[in-house]
Amino acid sequence: MTETPKKSPKMSPTATASKDVVPHAPGELDLHLIGEGRHEELWTVLGAQVTDAGTSFRVWAPNALEVQVAGEWAGWDGSAHPMTKLDGSGVWHVHVDGVGVGAHYKYRLRGADGQWGDRADPLAQFAEKPPSSASIVWRSEHEWGDDAWLEARRGKKPVEEAMSVYEVHLASWRKHYSGELYSWDEIADALVPYVSDLGFTHVELMPVMQHPFGGSWGYHVTSYFAADSRFGDPDGLKRLIDRLHQAGVGVILDWVPGHFATDEWALARFDGTPLYEDPNPQRGWHKEWGSHIFNFGRNEVRNFLYANAVFWLEEYHADGLRVDGVASMLYLDYAREHGEWSPNKHGGRENLEAVQFLQEMNATVYKRVPGIVTIAEESTAWPGVTGPTSQGGLGFGFKWNMGWMHDSLDYVAKDPLYRSHHHGAMTFSLVYAYAENYVLPISHDEVVHGKGSLLRKMPGDRWKQLANLRAYLAYMWAHPGKQLLFMGCEFGQESEWAESRELDWWLLEHPEHAGVHAMVRDMNAAYSASGALWGRDSDPAGFAWIDANDAGRNVFSFVRKAPGHPDLVCVANFAGTPHEGYRLGLPSEGTWSEVLNTDAEVYHGSGVGNLGSITATAGDHLGQPAYADIVVPPLATVWFRRDA
Structure with a gap:
């Protein structure tokens, strides 16, 4: 010892x-x-x-x-x-x-x-x-105060609810000047009012399970049932979640059942044999991540994992689990060359035991904890990730839409002069938008390891970068699917994320970055108040293009609909110039309020707009029964909502 x-x-x-x-x-x-x-x-x-x-x-x-x-x-x-x-x-x-x-x-x-x-x-x-x-040895003494939250959650269907998620790496979100980590309670004191003010409906915490190496960000776990002791004792995490719930904010936890850390004092060869890991080296070793893979074919190991999922949802009142690396679990040939893997009993590359585990896990947690959600980080075309297990699906509530993420980031990284040649990159996501229940992820993976910050992906000078960022976020929030945004993107973090230091909070002292922050706050408020943006996220009837083909002006326009909610129209202009007298088809005549304009002066934009509203008159345009001639600001997204 x-x-x-x-x-x-x-x-x-x-x-x-x-x-x-x-x-x-x-x-x-x-x-x-x-x-x-x-x-x-x-x-x-x-x-x-x-x-x-x-x-x-x-x-x-x-x-x-x-x-x-x-x-x-x-x-x-x-x-x-x-x-x-x-x-x-x-x-x-x-x-x-x-x-x-x-x-x-x-x-x-x-x-x-x-x-x-x-x-x-x-x-x-x-x-x-x-x-x-x-x-x-531990026994919790925490007394929960979130009964009202849990009672309301039981009756909810997350796919039909507003969901804008703020992803947080707790160790680098805030630090003391000395570099010492915040405690659970210090995190709560800062994070709860911050997220509440910004209007995010949920936070997603990168893994809070015990892990020995901070540089793994929590994805190499050693103690699956223990909260990270770097921040204090387990009741501190319960207090954080409790306070978020009482402030009206849901909590999603990152969960890593696909692989585990190799430390000899933890799960590896626990009883002198490969007990938790698969004994077959073609299935039990993850060469890409340098970690062991669980033996999904063993009853007790699957039990250990899905009971762990239940544990975090029931004992810590988590509202959901984002399941890491699902694609690595589903395929026997994941990150393996020819000759490094063997097919399943049917001759295929699917990991049938892992599929069984995921189905068992999802069926169990949805049965036991109504109103929660599981989210798959899955980047392939595996069918039925969010399909019901009774029909052969994996049973997840949502799947990360990695295709949308890659296509849209590739598009906005191009100079506006060349975007017209890549217009389809932004419209292609609607071809498959309803194949699964999707989350649109701008996660930590997109702003690390040389990829640069979200702000630095944008072309042009600093004003254009910030304008692009604001326009992109508002387009994302109006697109079908739920939204996830990594910390720092909400104020235009300039430097690439590094887990060893806190975010560049000093940027909020600059009006142009404070403008992005204010826009995100107003956007979340308008999003939550506009049921058309989320009430039919899983129904093709909730979306219709107004004009998907205006490549010459780099403009995208569409309408979102949901029963009982006023229609919302989104117009996104990714050109560097405004468009005067732009004829916009609209679903109905009457007054439409400009509920969000990312070019507003208060956001440090140029202030081009429509004086708060537009009036649509009867007349067919692009298949819509009404139209209005509007001003579309440069590098900006505008939302119009039909007045009651």
């Missing part, structure tokens, strides 16, 4: 375990469900379970020859607390009297290979701050 012995929170603990009487051990039904891979509340049975008399330690290690609990209270002497293997289950157990919350421990195992090794508890709910790696 590398841990320095610490003072025990309880004195003179005593182990109580025998083959005849095993107090505080899991019941027969629990063990049966674990063996079948169907224990949906696994965290209530395995791990460190605090009792009135002490703590009961339970770990699944079917191939271990011996297992002990090594704790600080016994000077890390594991021989003081040998564990008993419960017949036929692979679960080991011991109850240690006098040990309570705050005690540090590890499991000491003699594996099937005969070697002794120390392992963190796979079901631990608290862990030491890296680089230390012991598990910590």
